[in-house]
Amino acid sequence: MKIVMAIIKPFKLDEVRDALTGIGVHGMTVTEVKGYGRQKGHTEIYRGAEYAVSFLPKLKIEVAVDSAQADKVVETIIGAAKTGQIGDGKIFVLGLDHVVRIRTGETDAAAL
Amino acid sequence: MTLIKLSRAGLVALAFGILLGLFLSIAAYDSSYAQTSPAAPAAAAPAAPAPLPACDAAAKPPILSKCKTDSGDTAWMLTSMALVLMMTIPGLALFYGGMVRKKNVLATVMQSFAITCLVTVLWMVIGYSWAFTDGGAYLGGNSRLLLIGMGTDVVNPLAATIPESVYMAFQMTFAIITPALICGAFADRMKFSAMLWFMGLWSLFVYAPIAHWVWGGGWLGGLGVLDFAGGTVVHINAGVAGLMCALVLGKRKGLGTENMAPHNLVLTMIGASLLWVGWFGFNAGSAVSAGGQAGMAMAVTQIATATAALTWMFVEWGLKGKPSVLGICSGAVAGLVAITPASGFVDPVGSLFIGGAAGVGCYWGATGLKHMFGYDDSLDAFGVHAVGGIVGALLTGVFARNAINSLGSGLLDGNAHQVVVQIYGILGTLVYDAVATLIILLVINAVIGLRVSEEVERDGLDISLHGETVQ
Numbered sequence: 001m002k003i004v005m006a007i008i009k010p011f012k013l014d015e016v017r018d019a020l021t022g023i024g025v026h027g028m029t030v031t032e033v034k035g036y037g038r039q040k041g042h043t044e045i046y047r048g049a050e051y052a053v054s055f056l057p058k059l060k061i062e063v064a065v066d067s068a069q070a071d072k073v074v075e076t077i078i079g080a081a082k083t084g085q086i087g088d089g090k091i092f093v094l095g096l097d098h099v100v101r102i103r104t105g106e107t108d109a110a111a112l
Numbered sequence: 113m114t115l116i117k118l119s120r121a122g123l124v125a126l127a128f129g130i131l132l133g134l135f136l137s138i139a140a141y142d143s144s145y146a147q148t149s150p151a152a153p154a155a156a157a158p159a160a161p162a163p164l165p166a167c168d169a170a171a172k173p174p175i176l177s178k179c180k181t182d183s184g185d186t187a188w189m190l191t192s193m194a195l196v197l198m199m200t201i202p203g204l205a206l207f208y209g210g211m212v213r214k215k216n217v218l219a220t221v222m223q224s225f226a227i228t229c230l231v232t233v234l235w236m237v238i239g240y241s242w243a244f245t246d247g248g249a250y251l252g253g254n255s256r257l258l259l260i261g262m263g264t265d266v267v268n269p270l271a272a273t274i275p276e277s278v279y280m281a282f283q284m285t286f287a288i289i290t291p292a293l294i295c296g297a298f299a300d301r302m303k304f305s306a307m308l309w310f311m312g313l314w315s316l317f318v319y320a321p322i323a324h325w326v327w328g329g330g331w332l333g334g335l336g337v338l339d340f341a342g343g344t345v346v347h348i349n350a351g352v353a354g355l356m357c358a359l360v361l362g363k364r365k366g367l368g369t370e371n372m373a374p375h376n377l378v379l380t381m382i383g384a385s386l387l388w389v390g391w392f393g394f395n396a397g398s399a400v401s402a403g404g405q406a407g408m409a410m411a412v413t414q415i416a417t418a419t420a421a422l423t424w425m426f427v428e429w430g431l432k433g434k435p436s437v438l439g440i441c442s443g444a445v446a447g448l449v450a451i452t453p454a455s456g457f458v459d460p461v462g463s464l465f466i467g468g469a470a471g472v473g474c475y476w477g478a479t480g481l482k483h484m485f486g487y488d489d490s491l492d493a494f495g496v497h498a499v500g501g502i503v504g505a506l507l508t509g510v511f512a513r514n515a516i517n518s519l520g521s522g523l524l525d526g527n528a529h530q531v532v533v534q535i536y537g538i539l540g541t542l543v544y545d546a547v548a549t550l551i552i553l554l555v556i557n558a559v560i561g562l563r564v565s566e567e568v569e570r571d572g573l574d575i576s577l578h579g580e581t582v583q
Binding site: 044045046047048049051053 | 371372373374432434436438439442475478479480482483492
């Protein structure tokens with residue numbers, strides 16, 4: 001099993017969610033985060049004092065999937081989240097040891 | 113640890129001292145009521161009560177009690193008092209509160225609120241008496257200690273058409289907002305206990321005397337200094353004191369490297385708007401009457417404020433590329449400050465010029481001037497209030513028109529000397545204010561320390577000083 005963790009531009013959330021639902025992924029966790037990569041921040045000016053704000057708001061989406069599905073999920077997210085401008089984000093795929101559904105106690109594949 | 117115990121002991125001693133003073137004054141309070149109790153009633157009822165004489169400070173002897181006040185003037189001044197109080201709570205509280213980082217917002221609004229409470233009591237006890245009673249050229253007397261003698265049918269000769277209680281309360285709101293303005297200079301780094309001590313001492317030993325000098329019958333008013341609503345008494349006063357605080361306390365840790373951007377400019381805009389609306393009580397209320405003079409003061413206040421806001425906005429737009437909310441709000445406040453001394457003396461054309469000058473001058477005061485000398489006047493108490501007050505005081509000397517107010521004529525009326533007189537007012541206030549403020553600061557610093565520790569400054573004043581946070 002894998003966790004696919006994607007950092008995306010916030011306005012792309014609905015598109016990504018719809019695309020993932022389309023390939024059978026029916027759950028995700030979304031966190032509001034700040035970050036930067038090659039996309040520089042912006043400058044704010046208050047009474048003549050300039051502040052460089054390098055951290056930009058992003059969304060982190062985490063989806064737990066079968067290892068076999070991981071590549072398809074990554075492709076789908078790329079397709080939905082890409083704009084072609086810098087700042088589109090990154091996707092990380094992490095190994096996942098164990099999954100439990102709290103309500104029923106189902107584990108691993110049955111819990112995804 | 114010992115210093116903390118000392119400062120807490122000091123606070124307890126202060127509380128006991130206040131209670132003791134109140135207890136001892138009860139004798140004076142009782143005896144004053146014994147003296148004013150009515151004589152035994154006459155045997156026969158009078159046919160009809162004689163009409164009350166009109167209050168008249170100029171009459172010989174002056175009629176200052178048991179006289180008829182003007183209900184229109186009184187109604188307006190009752191309203192003005194509330195408007196000016198609103199300028200501090202919540203106007204100034206929000207204006208400053210929005211500009212600081214979130215971890216300090218509660219401490220910032222607490223300063224305005226606590227000063228309101230503290231200065232109210234001190235003004236009642238002795239501040240009003242020292243500012244607005246007859247005493248001498250430099251300080252008033254003690255005749256209104258604890259406001260004894262201020263009954264319901266007495267007037268202050270300085271405002272003979274309204275009850276003295278209304279005049280006292282109106283002036284109290286000025287005494288409240290002046291120290292509250294100073295807080296902008298030491299935002300994010302002053303101890304609450306030290307702030308209370310400082311503001312208490314400052315309002316008694318700096319504000320009251322200077323108010324007396326300009327308005328209460330003292331030497332600056334005697335020289336002919338024109339200050340309709342407090343450009344000198346309030347704004348230059350607060351601004352210079354703020355500069356002293358910024359210099360003695362030193363810069364905030366992380367200035368220039370950390371992000372100290374305002375955390376919520378919506379609060380600042382709400383505060384600026386409340387200041388603007390409340391300022392009509394400040395300026396038009398300083399006419400102490402409901403009529404043409406108040407009306408003109410209101411009109412020129414509105415014009416100067418809007419002009420200054422536009423000017424600051426366009427200057428910033430040109431120099432920095434974008435017109436900011438903080439900029440337009442600051443510009444409006446700058447205009448309000450500059451028109452304050454002039455509001456009862458100038459015509460609308462004069463107010464246009466004053467607004468424009470304030471927009472440019474205070475923009476520079478809050479940016480260029482600060483960077484030139486490198487002091488950390490965090491929220492520009494000096495840059496906006498002192499610079500604006502000086503610009504306004506000088507331009508009052510230029511634009512004061514005899515046709516608007518018979519008490520003032522300036523350069524445009526052919527009286528160039530008025531500008532010189534205004535300079536006396538500015539310098540007299542500035543020098544005394546700077547020296548006295550410095551002394552008070554150094555004394556408090558020696559006894560309990562002014563500035564919070566580095567950990568407190570880093571963690572934020574809200575949680576460290578007040579045990580509260582906003583989410």
